[in-house]
Amino acid sequence: MNGIHDMGGMQDMGPVLPEKNEPVFHAEWERRMFAMDLAFYGDWNESQGRFGIEEIPPADYLRMSYYEKWLDRMTRFLVRTGVATPEELASGKPATTGKWTRTVLKAADVESTTRAGWPASRDVPAAPHFRVGQTVRARKLNPTGHTRLPRYARGKTGTVVKDHGVFAFNDAEGQGLGEKPQHLYSVKFSARELWGAAASATDAVYLDLWDDHLKSA
């Protein structure tokens, strides 16, 4: 989706403002929100989760803080997946059992679960469509669903610098189309290819893109 989240190359966003001695969380509710979201991992995949943030209307997206976006997403997803009803969220009192597929995370399992992570590589045979050193062009895709191909790279020509191997394809996952495993590559785009003749002659931007994002050039 060509949403506000796809920010690469936008201008007039102001200076970057680091906070001195920034804490990990800025309020207790941020701690609880972060942890609730992580505890629910599995009822929706990471790509669906990212699209859940991308669905926030642009003006709200820009106004909300990071964990406010997480709260907005979780509230919607709980209803969508059948964990809670809008009435329960309104009253704060359980009226249905609700349904979820994951095992409820216990404190004793937090360390092993977080260390196990959520690997996205897939041990399935898939032939690479491109090879290291090959010139490729990012496709001009404008899906209304989730995509990890940013607008600023679409239609641009780059060079494959590394084949990361076979990975679940985030675009397909986020659109509810399964994992569609395929090769993932590091693709180098020169700053001038992306931004024109006024850009640095030496600088480059590297993106990780899947087979379905690319074509031969």
Place this chain on the structure above:
Amino acid sequence: MGTTRREVLTSALTAAGAALAPVRSEATEHDHTHAAVPSAPTLRVKALETLLVAKGAIDPAALDALIDTYEHKVGPRNGARVVARAWVDTAYRKRLLENATAAIAELGYKGGEGDHMVVVENTPRVHNLVVCTLCSCYPWPVLGLPPVWYKSAAYRSRSVIEPRGVLKEFGVDLGPDVQVRVWDSTAEIRYLVLPERPAGTEKLSEAELAALVTRDAMVGVGRVTASPQGVHA
């Protein structure tokens, strides 16, 4: 879908007795023009947790453990140890650049948002900068959770089109003889910058070197200096 979202949000807000007002608790000092209502998300999140606990859908003790993990156990000190090891151990440095995930796991660091690591090395001719233009991808096991500026619209939008301008704001002024490589984290690969070891640190121990390494240097917006700056700089 938009209707459902608004209905649900409105309901949740009504339940919490809170006003539908935006809150910028992460960035209040930068945004005095927006009136903050600090109680709104506090009440909404509390109500949500209460409901989910009552339904048996979450265990509050697990939330405590998750918070403790990412607030106290995982953070940029981990990445600093990786960098210091690479500076003193040539064989480790080679393994780190060839298979970062495995080399980082040698020091005990692994997990979500770090399942597939790549380390990129700064040299006198190459400067690396890491960003996620689409969301907030960041290597949790070695750097912890990302700071607010990394997730900000300014950093996400500008890093790819004018990395040198962003770097200058962070005090890194690069000449035309240095190539800037920007790594946009568009998949599940997570990037860590191996900064240059500062001159005058030849006699320091690995632990002393690790104390010099900052989060900013490992994201690529800072340099490591021979005097400590604090890891959160």
